Amino acid sequence: MKLFEEILNNQEQTTIKNNNKTTIFDRPSIKKIKTNESIEENLSVLAQFFLLPFKTGDSNAVLHIPVFDDNTKVQVLQEIGSHFEECKIVEFKEHTQIMLSKVRGVSKRFLEKMMDSGEINPIAYSLYRNNSVGINYSEEKEYKVNIELIQRSSEKSIIELWTFLNNTFIREAGELVLLPHQWYLGEAFKDYLAVRCFASVCKSMRVTVNPVDKAIMYISIS
Numbered sequence: 001m002k003l004f005e006e007i008l009n010n011q012e013q014t015t016i017k018n019n020n021k022t023t024i025f026d027r028p029s030i031k032k033i034k035t036n037e038s039i040e041e042n043l044s045v046l047a048q049f050f051l052l053p054f055k056t057g058d059s060n061a062v063l064h065i066p067v068f069d070d071n072t073k074v075q076v077l078q079e080i081g082s083h084f085e086e087c088k089i090v091e092f093k094e095h096t097q098i099m100l101s102k103v104r105g106v107s108k109r110f111l112e113k114m115m116d117s118g119e120i121n122p123i124a125y126s127l128y129r130n131n132s133v134g135i136n137y138s139e140e141k142e143y144k145v146n147i148e149l150i151q152r153s154s155e156k157s158i159i160e161l162w163t164f165l166n167n168t169f170i171r172e173a174g175e176l177v178l179l180p181h182q183w184y185l186g187e188a189f190k191d192y193l194a195v196r197c198f199a200s201v202c203k204s205m206r207v208t209v210n211p212v213d214k215a216i217m218y219i220s221i222s
Contacts, residue, residue, distance in 0.1 A: 003150075003190060004143040007206065029091045038082035041110050045157045046079050046164055048121040051111050054103045056181055057132035063100040066172040073098070075164075083107035095172065121157055126194035130182040133215075140217060143185070145205040153196035162201045175222040185214040195219075 043051065050063055065080070067073045076098050081087050085102040114120045169176045180194070185207065189195060198221050199205065208218040 001146055001149060003146055003187060004185065004207070005146065007142040007144055028097075030088055031091075032086070032088050033077075035077060035081045035084065035087045037104060038107060038110075041113070042119075043083075043107070043110055043114060044079045045121050045160050046075075047083055047107075048111070048114070049124045049161060050080050050100075051083055051103060051107060052120070052124045052128040053132070053179075053181075055108065055111055055115075056128050056130065057179075058134070059103065061101070065098045065100070066095055066168050067098060068095045068167070068171060072164075072167060122155060123157060123161060123194050123197050126192050127178060127180045132179070132181045139211055140208050141211045142206055142208050145189075145207060147199040147202070147205050150190045150196055150199040152200035153193060154200075155193065155197050158197040158201060162198070170222060175220050178219040178221065180216055180219060183216040185209045185216060189216075 038047075050065075054061060054063075063080075063084075065076050067076055073096060077087070081098065081100055083104055084100040084107075085104055086100070088099040090097040090099060111120075115125075165176050178194075180192075183189070183192070189207075195205075202221045204222050206220040207216050208220070209216055
């Protein structure tokens, strides 16, 4: 068995997307809210996971987090939203989207301090330690990852991360899509800590790759 098996005609991807497509008919209500600035120097696992891509990637990006219950909404606003200057609540009929942008300067400094001291969450660091390379690809190939060939990791923070991601992104779309920074298709893929951690909790994993340089564009997990 090979680690990667090419998916032809995007059959598997199409099935997943069609089965989990969220159809929105009603116009959502949008309101801008003011979040309280975090005074905690020790960023939570979730905060680190969502803040690090802004540090090593596009600092002007907008983070969209789907929430389906009040407890998750409060958690997002307190643990994650407090680190952003701008926050919008987009309410649909069946769920809510929290849109976050412009990371606060103090939160950037907290994050840099954790990176310098080696306290940064290892799963987030595995995915986003390198600077992102913004390249538009005209072609792509998709591969199924045989997770049976990946050695599982016992990193404890994966349970907290997976529980949150499963109740938000996966609940909305049927899968979680990650954009790792400067990862490439090859046997070394199975050694990334993030891969080993997600392989310990997920049922399936796919990668979308640029066929020219083998750069991994997306990792789809469900």
